[in-house]
Amino acid sequence: MAKKIRLIARLDVKGSNLVKGIQLEGLRKLGDPNHFAREYYEQGIDELLYIDIVASLYNRNNLSDIVRKTVQEVYVPVCVGGGLRSVEDVRAILSAGADKAAINTAAVKRPELISEVAAAFGSQCMVLSIQAKRSGPGRWEAYYDNGRAHSGYDVVEWAKRGVELGAGEILLTSVDNEGLQRGMDLELIRAVSQAVDVPVICGGGVGCAADAVAGAKAGADAIACAAVLHYGKETVSGLKTALRAAGVEVRHESDRH
Amino acid sequence: MKVTVIDYGLSNLFSVQRAFTHLGAEVEVVNQPQQVQEASALVLPGVGAFQDGMDGLAKLGLIQPIRDKAAAGTPLLGICLGMQMLFDESEEFGLHQGLGLIPGRVVRIPSVDTDNAPQRVPHIGWDPLLPAQGRTDFGGSALAGLHPGEECYFIHSYEAKPTRETDRLADTLYGGRRVCAAAACGSVLGVQFHPEKSGPVGLEILRGWLAQCEGRA
Numbered sequence: 001m002a003k004k005i006r007l008i009a010r011l012d013v014k015g016s017n018l019v020k021g022i023q024l025e026g027l028r029k030l031g032d033p034n035h036f037a038r039e040y041y042e043q044g045i046d047e048l049l050y051i052d053i054v055a056s057l058y059n060r061n062n063l064s065d066i067v068r069k070t071v072q073e074v075y076v077p078v079c080v081g082g083g084l085r086s087v088e089d090v091r092a093i094l095s096a097g098a099d100k101a102a103i104n105t106a107a108v109k110r111p112e113l114i115s116e117v118a119a120a121f122g123s124q125c126m127v128l129s130i131q132a133k134r135s136g137p138g139r140w141e142a143y144y145d146n147g148r149a150h151s152g153y154d155v156v157e158w159a160k161r162g163v164e165l166g167a168g169e170i171l172l173t174s175v176d177n178e179g180l181q182r183g184m185d186l187e188l189i190r191a192v193s194q195a196v197d198v199p200v201i202c203g204g205g206v207g208c209a210a211d212a213v214a215g216a217k218a219g220a221d222a223i224a225c226a227a228v229l230h231y232g233k234e235t236v237s238g239l240k241t242a243l244r245a246a247g248v249e250v251r252h253e254s255d256r257h
Numbered sequence: 258m259k260v261t262v263i264d265y266g267l268s269n270l271f272s273v274q275r276a277f278t279h280l281g282a283e284v285e286v287v288n289q290p291q292q293v294q295e296a297s298a299l300v301l302p303g304v305g306a307f308q309d310g311m312d313g314l315a316k317l318g319l320i321q322p323i324r325d326k327a328a329a330g331t332p333l334l335g336i337c338l339g340m341q342m343l344f345d346e347s348e349e350f351g352l353h354q355g356l357g358l359i360p361g362r363v364v365r366i367p368s369v370d371t372d373n374a375p376q377r378v379p380h381i382g383w384d385p386l387l388p389a390q391g392r393t394d395f396g397g398s399a400l401a402g403l404h405p406g407e408e409c410y411f412i413h414s415y416e417a418k419p420t421r422e423t424d425r426l427a428d429t430l431y432g433g434r435r436v437c438a439a440a441a442c443g444s445v446l447g448v449q450f451h452p453e454k455s456g457p458v459g460l461e462i463l464r465g466w467l468a469q470c471e472g473r474a
Contacts, residue, residue, distance in 0.1 A: 071272050071275055072275060077451070099304075124379045124414065168381075198377060199379070199382075251383035254458055
């Protein structure tokens with residue numbers, strides 16, 4: 001059966017700025033995240049992913065204002081992560097207009113949080129975010145605090161456990177490939193997408209349309225792109241055209257505005 | 258046009274609210290029986306588990322007022338979980354009673370597709386709206402402005418099975434199977450997808466629904 005994937009724009013935010021790093025480090029400021037969000041919406045992006053990349057370091061979450069502003073004019077799903085530590089934090093971000101919460105650090109520290117969020121808002125709201133760093137051949141370890149701290153968890157096992165606990169989706173980011181724009185970790189995508197029965201959003205490494213095609217063919221249910229879009233190397237419709245040409249189904253452009 | 262959005266504690270109401278105000282409607286968010294009784298057009302949004310949703314409505318004393326309004330012909334739009342609650346019952350975590358405004362049952366999406374290959378549940382993604390069997394288009398409904406095949410955003414683990422084919426307005430395709438995307442019965446309309454998150458296509462559906470509400474008022 002032909003597979004249909006989602007194309008997601010990942011917007012890493014620090015303070016009020018859109019930023020982009022390499023392997024989650026060395027951040028560069030790119031501007032107003034809402035400006036980028038609107039642009040991608042108009043280009044036909046399927047979903048937006050906001051990550052407050054310093055929130056868990058400073059124990060805070062300041063994305064509510066940005067999200068509230070985004071959803072004033074952007075009518076696609078918005079997933080938000082970074083610094084969400086409790087059911088109350090998730091409630092706050094959902095009431096600001098987010099549809100899903102991506103949780104990494106707090107879930108590593110207290111896996112029951114996954115079940116609590118799923119019970120309160122449904123599994124479809126609970127996205128388990130996993131930062132995967134290669135630890136050996138065919139093995140990856142889950143990191144948190146933006147790839148700085150290691151959990152000791154095997155990525156595939158952690159993904160499976162997360163789904164058992166109630167995660168309705170996995171956000172899988174390759175720390176090794178992130179920001180390099182030299183292609184995705186296809187082996188990682190294959191390993192995780194075969195291990196779980198929920199959708200897997202894969203990110204880290206897309207530098208051109210062919211990288212997204214390879215990620216989709218390796219088993220990703222959604223591809224998260226950042227640098228390739230932020231730096232204007234590709235447009236949303238350029239990526240979609242290439243995916244379609246390679247036999248990967250994507251949402252069609254709408255002629256309505 | 259005034260739209261009354263029912264708040265029973267389970268939703269991202271902000272996006273629904275925003276989509277309607279964008280379309281020029283006046284929106285009020287309510288949780289009192291009397292406010293529901295006075296509404297001229299009702300929206301029942303919702304995410305989360307079926308039983309939690311019904312409990313939320315029951316606790317606020319909203320079940321009977323919603324049924325009364327539907328019986329009186331007030332337009333009622335259920336979105337996602339709000340759509341599922343319009344049916345008689347759901348199999349989500351045991352068998353639970355719904356509002357009973359559209360005959361049928363809500364069941365789990367199968368874990369395999371028509372090729373018997375495993376498929377993802379929840380179903381998350383943008384999928385096409387197709388006229389239900391026996392229809393050639395969406396004429397006469399809130400979806401009338403759509404071309405068959407236009408895509409909307411779905412996120413759900415359970416699907417509604419209307420008892421009567423005639424209540425089925427639109428289907429989508431998931432894993433090679435037809436899944437009920439929209440069901441309508443009298444003044445009651447339920448949509449499994451999120452029109453408020455489905456870009457210009459979703460807004461067109463909400464615009465169509467508002468136009469129908471105005472026609473009835």
